[in-house]
Amino acid sequence: MAGKKTSSLDRVLGRLDTLDSVNLANLVQRLARERGLFEEIFNTLQEGVLVISSNGAIEYANAAAHRLIGLGSNELTGQVLWRLIPGLRPSLGSSLEDESSGAGSVLPVLAREFELTYPETRTVRLYMVPFRGEGKTDVRRFAVILSDVTKDKLTTEQRIEDERNSSILLLAAGVAHELGNPLNSLTIHLQLIERKLKKLKASKDAESLSESVEICRNEVQRLDGIISHFLEAIRPRPPDLAETNLSDFLAEVLSFQHRELADRGIVVEAETPHELPPVMADRNQIKQVFFNLTKNAMEAMQPGGKMRIRSRADDDFVFLLFGDTGAGIKHEDMMRLFQPYHTTKPGGHGLGLMIVQRIMREHGGQVGVESKEGVGTVVTLQFPRKDRRVRMLQS
DSSP: OOOOOOOHHHHHHHTGGGOOHHHHHHHHHHHHHHHHHHHHHHHTOSSEEEEEETTOBEEEEOHHHHHHHTOOTTTSTTOBHHHHSTTOSOOHHHHHSOGGGTGGGOOOEEEEEEEEOSSSOEEEEEEEEEEOOSSTTOOOEEEEEEEEOHHHHHTHHHHHHHHHHHHHHHHHHHHHHHHHHHHHHHHHHHHHHHHHHHHOOSGGGHHHHHHHHHHHHHHHHHHHHHHHHHHHHHSOOOOOOEEEOHHHHHHHHHHHTHHHHHHHTOEEEEEOOTTOOOEEEOHHHHHHHHHHHHHHHHHHSOTTOEEEEEEEEOSSEEEEEEEEOSOOOOHHHHTTTTSTTOOOSTTOOSOHHHHHHHHHHHTTOEEEEEEETTTEEEEEEEEEBHHHHHHHHHO
């Protein structure tokens, strides 16, 4: 069996105990030069690069990471990332599995945006992926990439507008095609109803008539969903903010989707106490966010899947976590989740998560996605508490 290819340095390290003082000194100098080279390479990057342990302790940070987080070279190493950036701790294990099933061993891939206020206010995009060294006993770690997307965020609406204008004809054609099938179906079944009504003399046809009416109702709902997504994408409205209890909105959405969840065999576990701190939100837009996320979760799972919804709050934010036991998201798709028209679902329009992100931004909130193939996905919504929003406006 062919052995693993090794470098000259590997071979030298394999004979470390046989080196004399001169060769050992040469080896130390060589390692120092190679370390310096890699340090220089990483420090030339515009993106922040971190290596953290599974509990969030920072083991390495390049110059860009120090600059983005606002701490000097002697202040960042050893810090716990979750404490520097509250709300960033991965939630996948605790959201999808019981504690008794070893959820702590689940290391998800995470992609999200968050806001930093020191040393200046800016928006940072984070991509975090677990890795482990070649040895079986090596401790698992996270590689973290930080990108300053403040300028991108400021121009997002203009970019979406430009993309919308350039592709509006194609999108309109797609919508027209989607509308064609349900309209044809409606036309056929309405004709059947009309004929039956003309011939109806007794109640024996009532059951058949009821089935036709139900088909029409389902097609109307489908048509309404397509139109809603289309209008929401091309004509976004500023949110009409009012004091809101998120638990109430969530309960309404789950009640509306109860039949579809039951038909798909999806179990829902919602742990959202009614006494969540109030937030300022637009009722219809936040219900659209919840509908999009629960719809995505349903479509990602097979019958028997489980959707868990949990909530928590700290001094500044209210968090809602939507977890599913679906197939998860591939690594190569994570960085494109919020791009307009990007979809991995047959027949998908690629606007759902883009709409979710835009609505959350306009509410002063954030959305994060964690996923592990074969385990599932967790989407975290972060809303500023009402009292924090008041403090921000006053400042």
